[in-house]
Structure formats: C-alpha cells, structure tokens
Amino acid sequence: MKHFRxxxxxYSSFLAALVIAACGGGSSGPEAPAVPTIPTVPTVPTVPTxxxxxxxxxxxLAFDVTAMSGTAxxxxxxxxxxxxxxxxxxxxxxxxxxxxxxxxxxxxxTLKTINLALAAxxxxxTVDIAFRYRxxxxxxxxxxxxxxxxxxxxxxxxxxCHSQPRDGISxxxxxxxxxxxxxxxxxxxxxxxxxxxxxxxxxxxTELPLGATAAGTAVSVWHRPNELATAQAGTQNLVAxxxxxxxxxxxxxxxxxxxTVSVNWGAGASxxxxxxxxxxxxxxxxxxxxxxxxxxxxGWIGNxxxxxxxxxxxxxxxxxxxLAARALEVVAPAxxxxxxxxxxxxxxxxxxxxxxxxxxxxTVDVLKDNLYTNAPYMRGAFFYKAVAGIVGVDKVDQALAxxxxxxxxxxxxxxxxxATIKTQTGYDPAxxxxxxxxxxxxxxxxxxx
Numbered sequence: 001m002k003h004f005r006x007x008x009x010x011y012s013s014f015l016a017a018l019v020i021a022a023c024g025g026g027s028s029g030p031e032a033p034a035v036p037t038i039p040t041v042p043t044v045p046t047v048p049t050x051x052x053x054x055x056x057x058x059x060x061l062a063f064d065v066t067a068m069s070g071t072a073x074x075x076x077x078x079x080x081x082x083x084x085x086x087x088x089x090x091x092x093x094x095x096x097x098x099x100x101x102x103x104x105x106x107x108x109x110t111l112k113t114i115n116l117a118l119a120a121x122x123x124x125x126t127v128d129i130a131f132r133y134r135x136x137x138x139x140x141x142x143x144x145x146x147x148x149x150x151x152x153x154x155x156x157x158x159x160x161c162h163s164q165p166r167d168g169i170s171x172x173x174x175x176x177x178x179x180x181x182x183x184x185x186x187x188x189x190x191x192x193x194x195x196x197x198x199x200x201x202x203x204x205x206t207e208l209p210l211g212a213t214a215a216g217t218a219v220s221v222w223h224r225p226n227e228l229a230t231a232q233a234g235t236q237n238l239v240a241x242x243x244x245x246x247x248x249x250x251x252x253x254x255x256x257x258x259x260t261v262s263v264n265w266g267a268g269a270s271x272x273x274x275x276x277x278x279x280x281x282x283x284x285x286x287x288x289x290x291x292x293x294x295x296x297x298x299g300w301i302g303n304x305x306x307x308x309x310x311x312x313x314x315x316x317x318x319x320x321x322x323l324a325a326r327a328l329e330v331v332a333p334a335x336x337x338x339x340x341x342x343x344x345x346x347x348x349x350x351x352x353x354x355x356x357x358x359x360x361x362x363t364v365d366v367l368k369d370n371l372y373t374n375a376p377y378m379r380g381a382f383f384y385k386a387v388a389g390i391v392g393v394d395k396v397d398q399a400l401a402x403x404x405x406x407x408x409x410x411x412x413x414x415x416x417x418x419a420t421i422k423t424q425t426g427y428d429p430a431x432x433x434x435x436x437x438x439x440x441x442x443x444x445x446x447x448x449x
Contacts, residue, residue, distance in 0.1 A: 048106040048115040049083025056162050057124060058170045059195075065142075065184075065202065066177030069094075072129045072159050076118065084116040084127075087163055089141065089156030094130040103127060112156060129160050139265075146182070146202035147263045147280065151273060152310065152366050155195040164362070166308045166411035168192035175200060185222055185261050185278055190254055192409040194306055199275035201261050210235055210259070213243035217252055220259035222278070227262055227286060234287040235260060240331035241293045245323070248397050249300045249404045252277075260295065262286045274298030274320075289332070290339045293324035300404050308411040309361035313371055314437060315414045318356070318380010323400070325381060326393065340385075347378040350442045356380065357414055357437035375442070382445055383429075383436035389447030390432075391425040399424040 058075040076084050089112050096103045096116070104117035118125055134157070135142055139149040141157030153163035162169075172189040179202070186200035205222045208231055212218045219239045223231035238260070246252055258277040265282040272281040272295040279295040286292075298304075301323070302316035325343060329336025356376040358364050366372050388396045403412070403420040414437070421429045432448030 046104050046117055048104050048117045050085050050108075050113075050115045051079065051081055051083035051118075052085040052113075052162075054079045054081070054084040054118075056167065056169050059159070059161070060172045061159055061198075062174045062176075064177040065175055065200075066179070067132075068134070068142075069130070069132045070159060072131070073126060074129065074160060075124050075126045077124055078122050079118075080120055080122075082118060082120045084118045084125075085113050086116070086129075086160040087153075087156030088112060088114050088131075088160050089154065089158075090134055091156065091158075091160065092132040092134075094132065096127065096129050098125065098127045114160070131160070133158055145264050145266075147265070148199045148201075149265075149273060149280075150198065151196040152372075153196075155198075161195045163195055165194050165196075165306055165310065165312075167194060168306060168409060168411070169195060171195075171198050173198060173200070175202075178202060187255070187275075187277055190276075192253070192306075193276075193303060197275055197303055199273070199278075199280060201263050201278075201280060203264065205261075208232070208235075211239040213239060213246055215243075215246045215251065216256060217242060217246065218257045220257070221292075222259065222261045223286065224262050224264065224283065227283065230287040231260075231262065234281075234285075234289055234292050237289060237328065237332045237335065238292050238296065241324075241327045242296055244327045244330055245297065245300060248327075249323075249401050250408065252299055253304050253408060254299060258296070258299070260286070260292050274302050276303045289328060289335055290324050290342070293327055294320050297323040297327070300408075301400075304409070305404060305407040306411045308413045310366040310371070311358040311360055311362070311364050312413050313366055314357045314376035314380040315412065315417060317377045318383060318437075319400070319417070321377045321381035322384040326384075326397075343378055343381055344445055346374055347382060347442065347445065350375045350378050352439075352441040354440060355438045357433070359438075361413075379436050379442060382443075383432060386432055386436060386446060386448040387421060387425075387427070387429050391427050395425045396421075 055077040056074055057077050060073040063070040096105050105114045107114050135144040136157055137143050140154040142148045148158060155161035155163050170191045173186055175184050178184045182202050183205040184200055184202045185205060203224050208221050210219045219242055221231045221235045254277040260281050261278050262283050263280045269282045270285045272279055272291050274295055276299045281291055281295060297320040301319040307316050325336055325339040328339050356379050364371055384396055399421045402424050403417055418429050418433055435443055
C-alpha cells in the first residue's frame, strides 16, 4: 500500500482597529480610545491523532464504477478528544479535506488506517475524501463481476469507514458509470446500519414482483438471464415468510420494498449476505427457500438489531437460521419440516472443537479464528429449538419479539437475548446456552436441560 499524506494549510490572520468615538454634545472632554478588538482565530491541528473511538454518524458516498473512483463525505460525532481514525484498506487517496481546506492525515500501513488532524469539538465535524479503489475478487470489497462484499471488515477496501458491527451509521449511496445494458441494484439510503450492510450488484437483472405483505411491504426477486424458474422456486413462500416476520417480530426498519438479488459469486459459491433491504443470494442458492428466508430474517436480527461484538456472531446467524426454519414451518409446513431435517444433517457434520459463543468482545477474529463456520448457524438454531422444547414455540416467538422491540436500531449481545428469554418465558436458558453455545462438543438435538 502506498503511503499518502497531506498537510493542512496553516493560516492565521490578525485584525486590530482603534475606534475613537466622537464626543457627544455637552461633553466635558474627549472620550478614552476604545480597546482594540482582535478576533479569535480557530486553531487547525497539524498533527494527525489516532482516535478510533470517535464515532461516525453519517457517510455519503458517490462512486463512478467505470473509473473506479469515489467520494465520501463523512460526519464525525462531537468529541472531547482530538483526532479521528478511518479504515482505508488499499484505497488510493486523492484528497482529504475539511471545511474547504486540506486536512493533515497520517497513514498506518500495518493497520490500514488513516489518522486525521481533527480538533476536539462539541459539534459534529465533516470530512470530504476523494479516492480510487481496486477490485477484489476474494469477497473483500468490490468484485470485477459487479458486486460488493464487505463483511466482516473489508469496507475499507471500498470506502473510508469503521467496520465494527455495533456501529449504527446513516449511509447514502449513488452510482454512475454503469455499463450499457446493465442494471445497478442498490439502496440509496439506510439508517442505523453497520458498514457492511451497504452494497451494490450490477448485472443484467429482471425484477419479478412477488406481492406485498399485510403491512404493505412489496417483495420482489431480481434474477439474471435463465434464472426465472429457479427464482420462482426459491421465493414461492417469501412474501408469506416476510409477512410472518412483520406480524411476529415487529415492523421492518429498512423501507417498504425488499427482496432477493441473485449475485454471481462464482462456481461453487452458496449462501447469501444480508444487504437489506435488497439482500444478496448466490446464484447457486437462489432456489433454496431456506437461504432466502434466512437472509430476509436478518432484517430483524443482524441488521435490525446489530451485534455488539464479533463474538456475538451466533446471535446474528443462529437466530436467523432458527427464524427461517420457524417461519417456513408456519407458512409451508412441509418445507419447514424439510428445513429442520436438513439442519439436523448439517448439525451432525459440525465440528465440536470450540465454543460458538466466546464470552470476550472483539478479541476474536471472526475469519482467522475459525468462528465463521456452519457451527454458529446450526448450534444456534438448535439452541432456540431446545428452549422451545421447554417453554413452547409461541413463548420463544414472544421472546424474540420482545428482544427486537427493546433493541431495534441498537447493538446487543447474546447475553441480552438470554436475559430476554428468561424475562419473557420464566425459564433461565443459561444451562441450555452452556450446552449448545459454550461447550466444546456438539450436542444431539434435544430439549434443554
């Protein structure tokens, strides 16, 4: 990575004026001269300072996908301490400015961050950054095939950002340079979202409207050529699933039009990514009702409620897996039963070498420390099923709704979910969580102890 640095323009100005007031009528003598007034000139820091705790509240992004360039207008929250830090991956920075002036910054090549020379302020501060980005075909940024994939912490390869999952940022996005004959699917604005939720997909898309929920949310699927039959098969119950989520868990937070976007992730790729309100599903999984229902569920848990730490990965993925199976067994019982049967097969193949819920916070690398496996998905889903075996599925539904009500738009931990289950059902799930989430062996499907 190249080392970029720009220095702020130093400036100072002084103004002194001696104003002598005219004598009024009947004055006994000349008045004393007025005291010179020297306006206070704001100090612009010239030394970049690391301050990763300085929060981002808003990010406005504009990209030219042909030129592979972009601009970011980033608003930082007020801070009693100076400086700010942004993740920049392998971006090529062209300018960093604030208030119309060049802003000093220093690059940390090891951490792939820049530290900014921002003063402490009791008001928000805005920084404008112009940059160029590179393609990443390993699910680490913008791919040459026309999609983005930023989870878990690769947003810096696409725009200056914070990647912590607990952060809830307002983001806006505009795209130019779309190739002729292609359609760009993206969400122009989202609020209270983690950075990895922002995404685009550019391909030859056709929209298939599926219908609307009782709350009026329009549901569609966007498919590529020759995928119509597969898209229909995988989304035949998606409107009913989304309707069940809204009725059971609460109002959806990310708009009134949602749906699945088929994305060419390459041969052998499967699964999806929760880019609400238009979540991505690998073309190889487009026909899976469970994958479509799972990604839709993240609108409530994972996006609607953010995880506080990467160690809470099971809160996002285990809950979404349970919700997908639960919704399908309600709206399409045969499909739901088959989903649980498939989960049981997958559970038997899960290695039991480590807990799926470490009790630390952001000390685990979700990728390098092998937390990103099928284990949190399956052990998490069967944890909820085991609780339901004690208190009943309706009580678990109520606990999930209460959790969403209390934490929507906020970060939460798995401990918050356990506390909510206890409060709502009267059952303490601590021992069940110890068995299913914190143990080093994978239990057989059964009720909680």
